[in-house]
Amino acid sequence: MKFGVRVLIALCTFILGVVVSAVWHLIPGRTSSPVATTKRVMLFQEANSGCRRGQIPSVSLCDLVGDVDRYDGRLVRVEGDYQQPRNVQSLTEDECSARVELSCNFNNEACTLIRRQALTESGNSPRGVRLSLIGRPYVKEDDGQRVIGIQVLELKDVTPAPAAEIDIQQAP
DSSP states (O other), rough: HHHHHHHHOOOHHHHHHHHHHHHHHSSOOOOOOOHHHHHHHHHHHHHTTOGGGGOOOOOEEHHHHHHHHHHTSSOOOEEEEEEEEOOEEEEEETTEEEEEEEEOOTTTHHHHHHHHHHHHHHTSSSEEEEEEEEEEEEEEETTTEEEEEEEEEEEEEEEEEEEEHHHOOOOO
């Protein structure tokens, strides 16, 4: 008796699913038109322009900060000096006084890897370390100020800064 009821419920569920699917596809405007598909493809291509065949554009930190709206949400490779004052990780470039906050997703290990490698390369002091990373720039409002950040997706390289830069940074 119980087995028969279960089979009947399963059969009714299957039939209901088929009917709903058929009705869904028969209602005008519910299917993808070639125009809508083309628009989605064009938007995707525009969002990822410059990334053909796995190439990610390299952008200087000065260019990124100078024209952040151009790069907002796009995949870029960027390089800068690593800073971590008061638990806020950032990349800086002294040439143009550029500063970009680094942020990571909850499960993204890139920021932990950045801290570890930065400390290793600099002898347990994150001063004087240069990072190269891939991420998506963004702009947010924080207490009425425009803050530029980059969501870190992948750490590419950690190198010690040239000796002259380290001496300047460590000077009192």
